[in-house]
Every structure is written in structure tokens, then in C-alpha cells.
Amino acid sequence: MELQDVMYEKREGIAKITINRPEVYNAFRAQTVQELIWSFRDAWDDNRIGAVILTGAGEKAFCTGGDQKNKGDSGYDSSGGLGGGIGLEIENLHRTIRAMPKPVIAAVNGYAIGGGHVLHVLCDLTIASETALFGQSGPKVGSYDAGLGSAYLARIVGEKKAREIWYLCEKYTAQEAKEMGLVNKIVPQDELMGTAEDWAGKIVEKSPTAIKMLKYSFNADSANIEGISQIAMASLGMFYKTDESAEGRNAFVEKRPVDFKKFRQ
Numbered sequence: 001m002e003l004q005d006v007m008y009e010k011r012e013g014i015a016k017i018t019i020n021r022p023e024v025y026n027a028f029r030a031q032t033v034q035e036l037i038w039s040f041r042d043a044w045d046d047n048r049i050g051a052v053i054l055t056g057a058g059e060k061a062f063c064t065g066g067d068q069k070n071k072g073d074s075g076y077d078s079s080g081g082l083g084g085g086i087g088l089e090i091e092n093l094h095r096t097i098r099a100m101p102k103p104v105i106a107a108v109n110g111y112a113i114g115g116g117h118v119l120h121v122l123c124d125l126t127i128a129s130e131t132a133l134f135g136q137s138g139p140k141v142g143s144y145d146a147g148l149g150s151a152y153l154a155r156i157v158g159e160k161k162a163r164e165i166w167y168l169c170e171k172y173t174a175q176e177a178k179e180m181g182l183v184n185k186i187v188p189q190d191e192l193m194g195t196a197e198d199w200a201g202k203i204v205e206k207s208p209t210a211i212k213m214l215k216y217s218f219n220a221d222s223a224n225i226e227g228i229s230q231i232a233m234a235s236l237g238m239f240y241k242t243d244e245s246a247e248g249r250n251a252f253v254e255k256r257p258v259d260f261k262k263f264r265q
């Protein structure tokens with residue numbers, strides 16, 4: 001596959017996948033998600049690879065979720081089909097990160113917001129730069145991830161904190177995220193990739209079968225949430241067609257305060 005939105009490299013048993021859309025803070029469009037799936041699947045299929053690092057280009061953002069400028073009145077830019085009605089194959093991307101038998105390390109170099117936050121949550125490990133900022137934003141922009149993005153998040157940070165994260169849509173520092181158990185390690189920005197590579201290298205030295213079985217075992221406990229995700233994504237496909245959802249996207253794109261008052265019933 002010819003990659004436009006993603007950079008993909010493999011070295012010494014480690015695959016590195018970089019979302020490369022810094023002009024929109026590494027927000028993803030349908031093409032980006034397809035390229036991410038392709039890259040993860042290649043790393044999955046390559047027996048020389050033992051661990052994957054996911055990061056974002058530049059120093060501003062890891063990923064800020066769905067590209068709001070590429071979102072039309074019925075979802076993102078590639079509607080229907082495998083996108084399940086939301087126009088993005090995000091559910092397949094989530095499943096691929098979880099199902100691949102090799103640990104995925106998120107190297108969070110800036111904002112991890114919205115669907116970008118969900119991506120790091122689903123990675124096996126998260127290493128953050130001191131300047132990283134974390135948070136959900138769906139309810140501000142007319143969206144939600146009512147599957148793995150909420151229920152699996154609650155497994156990590158606890159029910160109260162997960163509800164706070166989604167209901168208030170605040171941003172949290174790397175230190176706050178670490179205290180919640182969302183981040184494994186914080187390092188200075190210029191040490192981020194070196195540390196991620198160091199951790200990945202330590203994994204690559206281990207028994208691949210042991211690592212695979214451990215990942216499957218950790219996943220098994222939350223596997224039922226994938227069923228909830230299917231229902232959530234299907235409902236989102238319908239929600240994206242509403243004026244309420246459009247108001248959230250329009251307010252962001254038009255850089256104005258959002259007004260959901262008229263949708264309160």
C-alpha cells in the first residue's frame with residue numbers, strides 16, 4: 001500500500017508507525033485509518049517484528065482524533081462499508097491493535113485527544129513526554145465512543161474518573177494521567193522515542209509465545225466490550241446524521257462556542 005498519511009518503518013525487530021498529519025495535529029481521516037490498519041497488519045504478519053511503537057509526527061500532537069474538517073453531514077469522508085456508517089474503519093483499527101499478538105507502545109508526544117486518546121488507551125503501554133496532554137472531547141464536538149473508549153477506559157482509571165473524563169472533557173497533564181494509571185512512564189520530549197525503543201527492545205528479547213499468550217490473557221477479561229463497541233459504533237452512525245452532532249463539528253470548524261441548548265429535551 002502506498003502510504004500518504006502514515007510513516008512506517010521496521011528496524012531491529014521493532015515496527016514504528018507514525019501518524020503524519022501535523023497540520024491538523026495528526027487528526028485522522030478515513031485514508032489515515034486504512035493506512036494504520038495496513039501498517040499494524042504488516043507488523044502482525046512479519047515474524048521478525050516483536051513490538052510496535054505508535055506515535056505522531058512533530059512535537060504538538062500524538063493524535064487529536066477524527067479530522068473534523070473531513071466530517072460531512074453523515075459521518076467522515078468514506079461513508080458506509082467497513083466504516084460501519086461512521087465513515088471510518090476505526091472499529092477495525094481498535095480490534096487490530098488489540099488482536100495483534102505483539103505489544104503496541106504508544107509514544108505520546110503532545111495532545112492525545114478524542115479518538116487519539118482512545119488509540120493510546122488501547123495500546124498495551126503508554127510512554128508520555130512531559131508536555132503530553134490527555135483527554136476526551138466527543139461530547140464537545142458531537143461524538144462519543146461508547147464502547148472500548150469508555151468501558152475499557154473505566155477498567156484502567158476506574159468508573160468515577162472515566163465518567164469525569166468523558167462528561168467534563170478536560171485536559172490532563174502527563175503527571176495526572178500517570179497518577180490515574182493511564183501512563184506507564186513520563187520522560188523529557190527528547191528522550192521519548194529512545195525510551196519507547198528501549199522498552200520495545202526489551203520486549204523483543206522475550207519469548208514471543210509467552211508475550212502473545214499474556215496479551216491474549218489480558219485482552220480476554222475485556223473482550224465482551226468489543227460487542228458493546230459494535231452497538232456503539234452503529235448508534236454513532238445514526239447520531240452523526242443529526243443536527244445535534246453537526247452543531248459540535250460546525251462549532252469546532254468555525255472556531256466558535258458550541259450551542260447544544262436547543263437539543264435539550
Ligand SMILES: CC(C)(COP(=O)(O)OP(=O)(O)OC[C@H]1O[C@@H](n2cnc3c(N)ncnc32)[C@H](O)[C@@H]1OP(=O)(O)O)[C@@H](O)C(=O)NCCC(=O)NCCSC(=O)c1cc(O)c2ccccc2c1O
Nearest residue numbers: 024025027064065066067068090114115137138143144145
Ligand atoms: C487539540 C486542541 C486542544 C489543540 O488546541 P490549540 O489551540 O493548541 O490548537 P488548534 O485548535 O489551533 O489546532 C491546530 C490546528 O490543528 C487543527 N486540528 C486540531 N485537531 C483537529 C481535528 N480533530 N480535526 C481537524 N483539525 C484539527 C486545528 O483546526 C488547527 O488548524 P488551523 O488550520 O485552524 O490552524 C484542539 O485542536 C482540539 O480540541 N482539537 C479537536 C479535538 C477533537 O475534538 N477531537 C475529537 C473529535 S471526535 C473523535 O475523535 C472520534 C474519533 C473516532 O474515531 C471515534 C470513533 C468512534 C466513536 C467516537 C469517535 C470519536 O469521537
